[in-house]
Amino acid sequence: MESSEGGGRGKGPPRRHPITPVFRGAGDANKPNRIFERTGPQKGSHSSDAGQGQDSRRPLFRAARTRRLPMSALPREPEAFGEQVLEILLRHWPGHEATLTGPFDLVVDGRHLGLENLYRMVLGSPDRGTEIVEDYLEKIFDGDEVGSTPIPWELAKARVMPRIQPESIFQQLDRSQVAHVPWVNGTVIVFVVDMPQVTVSITLEQVVRWGTNMDELDEIARANLERYSPDLQIQLIESQDGGKAAILGEHDGYDAARVLLGRLHERLAPELDGDFLVAMPSRDMFVAMTANPEGFVERLRKRVDQDYRRLPYPITRELFLVTRDGVAGTAA
Template identity: 55%
Template structure:
């Protein structure tokens, strides 16, 4: 009886590692919905019949009640697909307009997604702005098919998404830190899936110019990371560049290890050498030792 109880307990638990959790969810979804094409495309992201499905919310739900992990996942998937929430193709534009949000993705997403099927606009630093419908329990990518049916262009979609981003959290916490070298940093950590996208905020420049100077830099190594930096001194930027490269290599939803230059005229790609920074290239997570980790938060 004890062995049976242990086996039942093991079945109730979901893996704690995010990537293994996603793999098990994908397997459960294939079993529950065999007619759907399910593919794991990121650390915690599935491609379901061509639509991106973010599993972060589900992972958080399970982490709060680990003993019922499998039950929670099965209920979530059953509710999701019984309501046909994944199929947004017939939703009217008026219904979803206020829920359209931007996300910044690396150009490399098109290695496993068709560029022609994903609604997007080009951005800087080899990235693109894609668009999602933000629903209570999930986000679903917007396709070019929807965009065409709604009768709007990608540029109009971008304008709407930026406006919604401005309104999404009109007040959010920003932590300011002064480095040992004299540089300044501003960190946003809402952890709502849109931290990196906040480089697109219309009021970003005016909110930071007094603290960081007339031209400043922004790092968004991953979806849930946003760090704005003063444009010097160079030792400060070199150290923070090293951290950005590390975070880009280790965090889920990586975007870019490049820096963005924010001026009164807008956002552009930054040339590191112009700020006295030597670009770190051709290295992976193994290049960073634990000694650096001890220093990584001393911005």
């Protein structure tokens, strides 16, 4: 189950933004992330995670929120951080059984909940640490309630969206249960149903139940992404040595996925002098750049590596080459 702050796309028409060149400093390339997410079925998880409508967990008991703890209660040490998250969960949601099995591994009602992305969120906004943890957990439980209800294909079809994840997600998730297709640079494309308040990860069981297949799901997801992104607001940066970068920052959970847009080369090639490179160190970061000069690309590579190690929902530090024929990986 995934959830995003401020809800999903909603039921209204997509926002339309023109391409607006804005020449700014490179610091604008890294805006804080405000997206909360939990991906689908995890290894060793409850069987209800694999599908919809079979959730046998006890009902959610909501307690009135008590006074928030001071920020000193959310330490930077991973193990102590996990212990504090556990304390917050048990205090606000006492109807759930939860234990900490590792610094970033919380088991809730028999299901594993990774905490590393939450930890990175808190590090990005330490003054809001307790609030971020509480909101994150609340969205997880709210999303579980939505996810326990079967979603008919007639409703889901128009809301299927793609997301790019690193292959390493299958160290925690069961590959055989997650609807996905292999991609380049050690990544995969996964799929979600974007509901007004949460995004629900799609499992292979759902794909079979809907009577569709991975090729059709991929095609539908890309088409929906295209309709959702008819025009994009792009910030253009030009360095003194002639390098150019185009930064996309919708912060809707699909910034990195927009590398899948069929008309991406057509839209950005005129601004970036032809074929270009794309960096997406995290789910909510998309930076396209000219392939030259070498010094410019190297400086951005270093920034990408820093963001990959720092931001929530990391994807890859590798660059992608976008040409008229499609997208290729650059990893050796």
